[in-house]
Amino acid sequence: MKRVGIRDVAERAGVSISTVSNALNRPHMVSERLVDRVRSAADQLGYVPLQAAQQLRAGRSGLLGMTVINIANPFFGDMVAGAEDAASAAGMRVLVGNSSDDVGKERDHLELFERVQVEGALVSPFGPLEPWLQRLRGRGIPVVLVDAIDDTGELPSVSFDDVAGGRLAAEHLLSTGRRRLAFVGAREEVRQVRERLQGARLAVAAHPGASLEPIWTERTTSELGVAFGEQVAARSPADRPDGIVTSNDHLAIGLVHGLISRGVRVPDDVAVVGYDDIEFAAIAGVPLTSVRQPAREMGRTAAELLLARIGGTAGADLGNVVYRPELIVRASTMST
């Protein structure tokens, strides 16, 4: 019932406490005979060193902190998985803080990171965080932004070129002859969404005669997509957009569903482009054209960048890795 401590192991092996510690952590400093004895004593007793004590003394936690906007979204789930890949390869663990779209929680997590002395933090920011991030850095904790870019140019980051993504989507629609475009995005305050819209605007501006109507929704659920699809379907055909760029596949799939249920044909009447290329995009009722973002790879790259900074391996130059998104064309924009 009582915890097994290093003392118990020492006693059982008939050596001193420090020899146990050395045998376990720096075996080259201890004779083979004793290493064996200590190891088997530890095994028999089921000794597991207490992280808190190790950390307190050694000043290292072996932990990376990572905040994500919403873990229930598979995009972020993949990102985390990627970061875990890289971390475990370096013998580190990842402490995941899920913000659930809540700025307060997000800040709490950053404070927690400080409390537990994470050795580095991967931050996929939701709200404005400059002061908090500055503070982590002031404490000597390196930070890498994920799916975001630091405006001040002081933090390394791994992100997607969202302007290019939005542009890609809109250009594709324009190239298939659509002219009355709409952009449906959730929450204007999110940078990624704003930039995708901006990209779409650039594409439209280059096409005389084309127009772009921005539309904002509250959240990014498929339900809202459905509602919005029905709403669009209710407009007169002349008043309807003939091509829609969305900020998210959930929204897009719902949107397509809503349109079709009201008799609007996709892609013949309205073409739809999603964003993220989640698993379901390919097998939706109308397979969805979407902008793909390799989330897992991004998570891994970000963690590697962070580990390099922790290890001091990184050049002083801050890496700013930017992935270029890729358009996956499917039936929702191309009539067969």
Add this chain to the structure above:
Amino acid sequence: MKRVGIRDVAERAGVSISTVSNALNRPHMVSERLVDRVRSAADQLGYVPLQAAQQLRAGRSGLLGMTVINIANPFFGDMVAGAEDAASAAGMRVLVGNSSDDVGKERDHLELFERVQVEGALVSPFGPLEPWLQRLRGRGIPVVLVDAIDDTGELPSVSFDDVAGGRLAAEHLLSTGRRRLAFVGAREEVRQVRERLQGARLAVAAHPGASLEPIWTERTTSELGVAFGEQVAARSPADRPDGIVTSNDHLAIGLVHGLISRGVRVPDDVAVVGYDDIEFAAIAGVPLTSVRQPAREMGRTAAELLLARIGGTAGADLGNVVYRPELIVRASTMST
């Protein structure tokens, strides 16, 4: 650049270290005047106590451990979110260990839980874990199983009645006149899947003339569902099942897609029932009938159960909460 410790706060406030600790943690023991002084000193310096030190002395970590089979699956994502709800209401944090379908990782996480002295563990087991769980309990760490039941009857748990779920699905198909059923499940070694099959078998056994063909796939991705759907479509109509129960919505949605792409009508030729009722079930090309499991609620309940045990509030009786699943009927089994 240097960490701010309790000493720095004490110095700044002109009091002793112990007074700082008391003012911050047990303010009723300290005069108001000093509490104020200490608080503002702490604020100005940005003092954040070091978790490792607190924990080492106090023996409490304020952490719950939680292992999940695969965080990329929204079902588990929701479960985690539910647990976090309950934990944060009790001032605790959740340390999430993602097993990624890997027994070794799962065990590592349990060991980590011991190292960091979590005060309780929520375990959604993937592989066999008895010895490890016993050990946690031996260390005085309460364990609650999530989405699983303890065969030995010693651990409290929160789970779904998977037998009932499988039965529900099969009975529904039978009641719509289907007779040649198939059960498509991933990985026979997973208890949940076995029990769903068992439930389906019970339903079929009660219907003379009905048959059930079990089919196993490697993993549970929509891709495999598509492949399998095409395979079924290739059979001669007489040899095809006319109703299919799946162990997972991803599989089911892919399956429907595969069938339709090969000209098999759903539900006219083949009816399909999914499992989990994920968000996309409702807006799939053919909206999917599915067995709903309230994951978030389950996560919350499990955490509450665990917290009660930690607090000693729980009666000695081990709670075994079993949720009954619910069938959500949609177009994939009911021609309109």
Add this chain to the structure above:
DNA sequence: TTCGTTCATCGAACCGCTTCGATTTCGAAC
């Protein structure tokens, strides 16, 4: 004035481990 009480504050031990410097051991060289 002295003493007893209460309440606020402080000093110091301690949580379990790592690590550094000190001590012991042992074989080789004299």
Add this chain to the structure above:
DNA sequence: GTTCGAAATCGAAGCGGTTCGATGAACGAA
């Protein structure tokens, strides 16, 4: 048989907090 140096082992000092018993201050009662 000493002496010396290197290698193996050990003792003890913290890491940064919490907490308990001790100390001191303030005040009313004798």
